Amino acid sequence: MKKMILLTGAGGRLGSYLREPLSNICSTLISTDIKEDIGKLNENEKYFSADLSNFDQICALTKGVSLICHFGALVDEVPFNDMLGANFIGSYNIWEAARLNNCKRVVYASSIHAVGMYKRIKTLRPKTAHRADGFYGLSKCFTENLARMYYDKCGIEAVCLRIATCSPVTTQRSLTSWLSYDDLVQLVMRAIDTAHTGYSVIYGVSDNDRSNLSNIDSGHIGFKPKDNAEIYANKIFAGDLSEELEDEGNKLHGGAFASTDLGVSAMDKMKIVYSHKGDVPDER
Ligand SMILES: NC(=O)c1ccc[n+]([C@@H]2O[C@H](COP(=O)([O-])OP(=O)(O)OC[C@H]3O[C@@H](n4cnc5c(N)ncnc54)[C@H](O)[C@@H]3O)[C@@H](O)[C@H]2O)c1
Known part of the structure; x- marks a missing residue:
C-alpha cells in the first residue's frame, strides 16, 4: 500500500512546487501550513491549517503518516524569540510527534545558513561542521542535531537537505548556489525513495559550474542534479553587481545573511523572487 505523507510549509514557495509530485507518489498527501487556505488541492490531497508550535495540532496531523x-x-533572519516557535519548538514538535506516531522518516528543509560563515572559496561537504550565520541558520543547526538524536535514540531516519538558493538566479552568488525547482523535486524524491538513508545531510544545489558545495559524502541518496546556473551568467554580469560585491557577506557562503546583524532581515539583499508555482511562465 502506498504511504501517507505529511508536508509542512505547503502554502510556501517550495511547498507549491512539491505538492503535486508528492501527491503522485502517496495514498494521501496531508498538507499543512499556518495559512488559512492554500488554494486548489490535488485529488488525493487534504489541507489542514495548523501552527508548528502547537504540539497537539502537529501530533494529530502525523497519525498514520x-x-x-x-x-x-520562518524563512528570514529575525530576533531569536520570533524564530523560537516555528523553527525550534516546531522542529521538536515534528520529531516528537513522529516518534509517538511511529513515523519512519523526516525529509527536512535545512539550509546553507547552517554553515554560512565559511569562506566561499572553501568547498563545503555534508560532514562540514556547523557555522551558523545567524539565528535562522542556528535553527537549522539545532534541527539537524535534533534529527541526528532522534535517529540515534529512536531510529527515525532523516535526510537534511541543506538547500542553497532555490529561487530564480538574480545575483552573482546564486550562480554558485542555485537549486532549480526541477532539481529540488528530484532531490526530495530521492530522499523519499532511497531504501535506507539513516541520518543523512545533502546539499540542495544544482550542477552549477561555479558551485563549491560537494555531495561527496551523500552519493547513497542518488541525487543527480540536471540544471546549471551558468546559462544565466551573461545576464548576471551585464547587470550592476556593485552592491553585492561591496557586501562583506559576499565572501562567505551565507551571503548577505552572513553580514547582517543578528536578528536583522537580509532578504532584500538576497533578491529572492517570491514566486509560487504557476506565478511565472518558467525560470529558464
Ligand atoms: N527557498 C530557498 O532558497 C530556501 C533555502 C534554504 C532553505 N529553505 C527552507 O525551505 C523551506 C521552505 O522555504 P520557502 O522558500 O518555501 O519559504 P516560504 O516562506 O515560502 O514557506 C515557508 C512556509 O512555512 C509556513 N510557516 C511559517 N511559520 C509557521 C508556523 N508557525 N506554523 C506553520 N507553518 C508556518 C509559512 O506560512 C510558509 O508558507 C523552509 O524551511 C526554508 O528554511 C529554503
Whole structure:
C-alpha cells in the first residue's frame, strides 16, 4: 500500500512546487501550513491549517503518516524569540510527534545558513561542521542535531537537505548556489525513495559550474542534479553587481545573511523572487 505523507510549509514557495509530485507518489498527501487556505488541492490531497508550535495540532496531523517532508518555517533572519516557535519548538514538535506516531522518516528543509560563515572559496561537504550565520541558520543547526538524536535514540531516519538558493538566479552568488525547482523535486524524491538513508545531510544545489558545495559524502541518496546556473551568467554580469560585491557577506557562503546583524532581515539583499508555482511562465 502506498504511504501517507505529511508536508509542512505547503502554502510556501517550495511547498507549491512539491505538492503535486508528492501527491503522485502517496495514498494521501496531508498538507499543512499556518495559512488559512492554500488554494486548489490535488485529488488525493487534504489541507489542514495548523501552527508548528502547537504540539497537539502537529501530533494529530502525523497519525498514520509514514513520512514527513518538513518545509514549514520562518524563512528570514529575525530576533531569536520570533524564530523560537516555528523553527525550534516546531522542529521538536515534528520529531516528537513522529516518534509517538511511529513515523519512519523526516525529509527536512535545512539550509546553507547552517554553515554560512565559511569562506566561499572553501568547498563545503555534508560532514562540514556547523557555522551558523545567524539565528535562522542556528535553527537549522539545532534541527539537524535534533534529527541526528532522534535517529540515534529512536531510529527515525532523516535526510537534511541543506538547500542553497532555490529561487530564480538574480545575483552573482546564486550562480554558485542555485537549486532549480526541477532539481529540488528530484532531490526530495530521492530522499523519499532511497531504501535506507539513516541520518543523512545533502546539499540542495544544482550542477552549477561555479558551485563549491560537494555531495561527496551523500552519493547513497542518488541525487543527480540536471540544471546549471551558468546559462544565466551573461545576464548576471551585464547587470550592476556593485552592491553585492561591496557586501562583506559576499565572501562567505551565507551571503548577505552572513553580514547582517543578528536578528536583522537580509532578504532584500538576497533578491529572492517570491514566486509560487504557476506565478511565472518558467525560470529558464
Ligand atoms: N527557498 C530557498 O532558497 C530556501 C533555502 C534554504 C532553505 N529553505 C527552507 O525551505 C523551506 C521552505 O522555504 P520557502 O522558500 O518555501 O519559504 P516560504 O516562506 O515560502 O514557506 C515557508 C512556509 O512555512 C509556513 N510557516 C511559517 N511559520 C509557521 C508556523 N508557525 N506554523 C506553520 N507553518 C508556518 C509559512 O506560512 C510558509 O508558507 C523552509 O524551511 C526554508 O528554511 C529554503
